[in-house]
Amino acid sequence: MNNAISLTDLRKSFGQMEIIRGVHLDIKKGERHAIIGPNGAGKSTLFHLISGHYQPSSGSVILNDEEIGGVMPYDIYRKGLARSFQVTNIFPNLTVYENVRCGALWACGHGYSFWQQVENLEDVNLKTEEILEKINLTHRHNVPASLLAYAEQRALEIGITLAGGADVIMLDEPTAGMSIGETEQAVELIRSVTEGKTLVIVEHDMGVVFDLADRISVLVYGEIIATDTPAAIRTNKLVQEAYLGTEVTADA
Amino acid sequence: MSNLTQIRKAENIARKKRLRILWLCFAVILVVLPLLATKFGLTILTQICVASVFALAYNMLLGQGGMLSFGHAVYFGLGGYASIHLMEYVGTGGAPIPLVLTPIFGGLFGLVAALLIGSFSTRRAGTVFAMISFGIAELVAASAIILVGFFGGEEGMSSDRTMGPSFFGYEMIPQIEVYYFAAVWFFLATFAMYYFSRSPAGRMANAVRDNAERAQFIGYNPQKIRLVSFVASGFFAGIAGGIFAIQYEIVTDSNLNTAASGLVMLQAYIGGIGYFVGPVIGAIVMTLLNTVVSGMTDLWLLYTGLLFIGTVLLAPNGLTGLIMMHTDAYRNGKLSTLVKPYLIGLIPLTASFVGIISLVEMFSHRNEQTVGDDVMPLFFMNIDVSTSEAWIAFTILSLAGIIGLRFTIPMVRTAWHEANEALTLPASPTKQEGAKNE
Known part of the structure; x- marks a missing residue:
């Protein structure tokens, strides 16, 4: 199979409310796949279901030919899926350097080791420095993460996600709240660091979506109403209706 | 090689050099201090060694791991009781083990107890953890009165440290020998706890303290991280209990009840839980209050309470925080x-x-x-x-x-x-x- 992620009739209810109502979706290996949809459509819930934050009510989630529905988040991460969060989710009292280093520890195979010193783990430290360089935070490496500016925290959020070198990267609104300049930088960053990987991204900024994605899925009221190339999505009648008549354009 | 790599390597070398000097200073102080002390002073110094090891172990939970325990004296006390039993066993000819090694035995006992209790108590941090720790503490303290066989009831258990085989001519009869015994263990335990805090598990304990949810998404099971810290902390608390058992040759339920647990929390907090050395400072100050000031006034507990409230309100980073404000x-x-x-x-x-x-x-x-x-x-x-x-x-x-x-x-x-x-x-x-x- 050449699907990185495959969802079959995935459902999630909270009490009486069914938020995800039978999602079918195949995300190919190596593609950049965007999920868009109006507010409250269930995009973040879908992310939580794939990454193990929530357990599916029914249906299946397959990551690289392996069922991961109901698997704990850390086990899913160990199978090669890393995600970021919509609301910045970092380690506030640790320095920027340590934040990224924590992200690299497991992937470098150090697990729960208590007999080594992090300073001596050359592989982890080199990886950390490589990521810091990429996310442009090298000069801030010694600052506690809580003192970073908002855009820097967003970059750090992505850095922690990337540090483990997972094959499947899921980013939940990585550019939310950024200025135009910061967004451009973030898109370039995402493009470069996901080279040769599978990217799943939730994003409100249509400019970012149409710029970055190979394929787009539109999620409305817990169902995928269309999955196609950006050009085809743009002209899709159903999608246009879902956005209440507003046209889905690159500058929306 | 990036610029940062070079900076890091240079910093690392400087850091290691600085650490070597600090460890050397620490050792020298431990060796020299008793030469200046009276006999009463020597007892206090020994007590400080015990309290410091225990407070450092406690801070592995509170400061490093974000777990507020109201019952950590359980592991100190169990380590102490186990040590008394070992001393008794050795003293009655059970096995020729030099008693200077007692703390290791106390530590292993604390470790096993922490593994058993931690396996369920570390599932959550925060209020749930705090409440479970309190419940366990009450349970064990009650058991210590009831289960006379192991705990000796209200009189506790006592033994004699001098009955074991001598360790290269070292019999721990005069107080000075007991002090050096405690000091060596203090040094070893501090060394081990410091390097634990620099290990991947120790660093991840900080990360889980800050944000347990996020830790799950970078491959770590927060419960396991907490358990590793908890077990290590139980081990070192048990070591402290073992040193205590050798010094006083008696362990009672007052060494593992909630009051004892409260005391170590005060020590760690007053010293400063955000710093590795904080608990040691707290242990020194509190032990002095406990021994010297208590000899001067009956109100010493009142002053202890005021010191704690003052710290919480005015210096939340503890006494060490006040010192570090000047870096x-x-x-x-x-x-x-x-x-x-x-x-x-x-x-x-x-x-x-x-x-x-x-x-x-x-x-x-x-x-x-x-x-x-x-x-x-x-x-x-x-x-x-x-x-x-x-x-x-x-x-x-x-x-x-x-x-x-x-x-x-x-x-x-x-x-x-x-x-x-x-x-x-x-x-x-x-x-x-x-x-x-x-």
């Missing part, structure tokens, strides 16, 4: 500019302290005295509490001190800000070593 000034080379304002500020501070403490002591003496015993010793004087002169004098002293503080505090504050100022200028980024969360 920037030190780096700026402006530490000397603070001496004068601090000395001036000390005058009204001392005046208000002496005044208020005197009033409290006199009030206490007036209420507690036997009839006719009006004269009490106070600050190297004999004060008659039945006359009004002393009351008036100390009231004036207190008020003068408090009024004085109103003037000196802003001055001290300004001086402190000036001494720290240079660092707010944009210096080269490598210079900002910042507050390291070690």
